[in-house]
Amino acid sequence: MPDPASWLPDRDPGVARVLDRSYGLGAHRAWSLNRESVNTVWRVSTSRGEYALKRLGRDVAPQWTAFEHAALPRLTAAGIPVAVPVPTAEGGSSAVHDGSVWQLRPWREGRPFDSGRPGDIEQAGAFLAALHRVPVDGLPADGQSSTRNLEFWLTTERPPHAALDEVDEIAAPYVSAAVRARARRAYAAVLRRARTELAGYGDLPEVLTHGEVAGSNLLYSDSGELACVLDWDALQLRSRVYDVARALLFLPRKARGGFQVLPDRARAVLAAATAREPLTPEELGSLIPVLELNFVPSPDYLRQVARRAPGILEWYLGWRAEGAGAVRGILSDVIATAPQGTPR
Numbered sequence: 001m002p003d004p005a006s007w008l009p010d011r012d013p014g015v016a017r018v019l020d021r022s023y024g025l026g027a028h029r030a031w032s033l034n035r036e037s038v039n040t041v042w043r044v045s046t047s048r049g050e051y052a053l054k055r056l057g058r059d060v061a062p063q064w065t066a067f068e069h070a071a072l073p074r075l076t077a078a079g080i081p082v083a084v085p086v087p088t089a090e091g092g093s094s095a096v097h098d099g100s101v102w103q104l105r106p107w108r109e110g111r112p113f114d115s116g117r118p119g120d121i122e123q124a125g126a127f128l129a130a131l132h133r134v135p136v137d138g139l140p141a142d143g144q145s146s147t148r149n150l151e152f153w154l155t156t157e158r159p160p161h162a163a164l165d166e167v168d169e170i171a172a173p174y175v176s177a178a179v180r181a182r183a184r185r186a187y188a189a190v191l192r193r194a195r196t197e198l199a200g201y202g203d204l205p206e207v208l209t210h211g212e213v214a215g216s217n218l219l220y221s222d223s224g225e226l227a228c229v230l231d232w233d234a235l236q237l238r239s240r241v242y243d244v245a246r247a248l249l250f251l252p253r254k255a256r257g258g259f260q261v262l263p264d265r266a267r268a269v270l271a272a273a274t275a276r277e278p279l280t281p282e283e284l285g286s287l288i289p290v291l292e293l294n295f296v297p298s299p300d301y302l303r304q305v306a307r308r309a310p311g312i313l314e315w316y317l318g319w320r321a322e323g324a325g326a327v328r329g330i331l332s333d334v335i336a337t338a339p340q341g342t343p344r
Contacts, residue, residue: 006033006034006035007031007032007033007034007043008031008032008034009029009030009031010030010031010032010042011030012030012032012042014055014097014098015028015030015042015044015053016028017097018053018095018097018102018104019044019046019053019104021089021095021097022088022089022090022095022097022102022104023086023088023089023095023104024089025044025046025048025051026046026047027046027047028044028045028046029044029045030042030043030044030045030053031043031044036312036315036316037057037309037312038057038058038304038305038308038309038312039054039055039056039057039058039233040054040055040057041053041054041055042054043107049106049107050106050107051086051104051105051106051107052083052104052105052106052107052108053102053103053104054102054103054104054105055100055101055102056100056101056102056103056146056233057100057304057305057308057309058146058147058233058301058304058305058308059146059304060094060101060146061144061146063140063142063143063144064143064144064145064146064236065092065093065094065101066140066143067139067140067142067143067235067236068093068143068232068235069093070138070139070140070143071134071139071143071208071235072084072085072232074134074135074139074208075131075134075208078130078131078133078134079130080127080130080131080134080229081226081227081228081229082228082229082232083105083106083107083108083228083230084105085103085104085105086104086105086106088104100308108219108227108228108230109219109227110219110220110221110227110228111219111220111222112215112216112218112219112220113215113216113218113220113251114215114220115215115251115252115253115262115265115269116265117224118268119224120218120220120224121251121265121268121269121272122272123220123224123225123226124218124226124247124251124269124272124273125247125269125271125272125273125274125275126226126272127218127226127229128210128213128240128243128244128247128273129272129273129274129275129276129277131207131208131209131210131243132207132208132209132240132243133207133276134207134208136206136207136208136237139208139237143235143236143237144236145211145233145234145235145236146233146234146301146304147211147212147233147234147236147301148298148300148301149293149294149295149296149297149298149301150242150290150293150294152298152300152301153191153194153195153293153296153298154195154198154201154202154293156298160188160191160192160195161188163298163299164184164187164188164191166299167183167184167187167297167298167299167302168180168184170299170302170303170306171183171302171306171313171317173306173310174306174310174311174313174314175313175314175317176314179314179317179318179321180317182318182321183317183318183320183321185321186321186322186324186325187296187321187324189324189325190289190292190293190295190296190324190325191293191296193289193292194288194289194292194293195289195293197285197286197288197289198286198289198290198293200282201239201241201286201290204239204241204282204283204286205239205240206237206238206239207237207238207239207240208235208236208237209234209235209236209237209238209239209240209242209243210229210231210232210234210235210243211232211233211234211235211236211238211242211243211246212231212232212233212234212246213243213246213247213250213251214231214246214250214251215250215251215253215256216230216256217229217230217231218230239283239286239290240283241279241283241286241287241290242290242294243273244270244273244274244279244283244287245286245287245288245290245291245294246291246294247269247270247273248261248266248269248270248273248287248331248334248335249261249266249291249323249327249330249331251265251266251269252265252266252268252269257319259322259323259326259327259330260330261330261331261334263333263334266331266334267334267337267338270334270335270338271338271339274338274341277341278338278339278340278341279338279340279341280340280341280342280343281340281343282343283341284335284338284340287331287335288327288328288331288332288335291323291327291331292324292327292328295320295321295323295324295327296320296324297317297320
């Protein structure tokens with residue numbers, strides 16, 4: 001039975017309908033993952049095996065599911081351990097039920113990433129390096145994920161204050177005035193500077209990126225091997241800076257949910273992820289503003305969260321505001337001492 005501290009018994013009728021109608025799985029037991037997230041994840045036990053069922057909490061375009069379907073075989077061919085979605089009865093990689101996209105994957109056992117184990121850092125870095133070398137020729141050109149805060153703030157023609165007004169309006173029914181005001185100040189403080197610093201970001205080479213690099217998405221075997229990389233909802237073509245920046249912040253954290261990192265481990269993460277090809281000066285200079293803008297929710301993204309998981313918005317807006325204001329002070333010294341590569 002799953003750990004009761006993390007997994008709670010669940011009899012959601014939507015789970016039963018999806019398993020039965022889309023996958024032909026009848027009798028089952030289910031446990032939901034107890035965490036704050038826009039996605040909902042269940043562990044399901046059936047007569048045909050153990051699975052992870054996810055209801056994606058963001059709007060998912062058919063173009064992106066086609067992109068994912070085309071990209072995942074390239075990852076497995078590159079030796080990246082991925083649990084590929086189980087085909088539906090119709091042969092698709094996902095099911096649509098009650099206005100949401102659902103995916104079923106084989107259950108994978110493993111322990112989460114531990115930054116105190118040098119081998120974990122080395123293998124996480126090797127995974128990113130391998131991912132960023134996967135050939136992308138011939139992949140669908142319009143495979144944009146739902147996680148596009150950075151892209152919105154870099155390309156919108158709207159005045160930033162007008163877009164932030166809309167963010168505040170969307171959040172107002174669910175978030176206290178104090179948290180909204182604090183978030184507004186933090187977002188406004190980083191927008192102009194980060195957008196200026198990323199003026200050349202669009203010229204950086206694009207590669208396959210995971211988009212949600214975090215310790216909870218890396219599972220390791222008892223022998224210390226990277227057993228599975230989870231959570232590919234933000235898979236997309238971007239600069240490798242996007243993944244490296246997230247790894248630099250989220251892998252060496254002192255505690256999940258916080259933003260304090262251990263500098264020596266942060267340097268080890270950066271070295272491992274770029275050992276084969278150090279970041280260029282332009283890429284190094286993009287790490288912090290990429291993180292800052294990614295913490296500022298776009299109106300469209302926040303609207304999706306409000307529609308599907310309004311109960312997390314008070315925490316979510318405050319957490320993002322804290323991150324937007326903290327990353328520069330936390331990571332500047334780590335990045336300043338990193339080796340530099342030559343532009344490609």
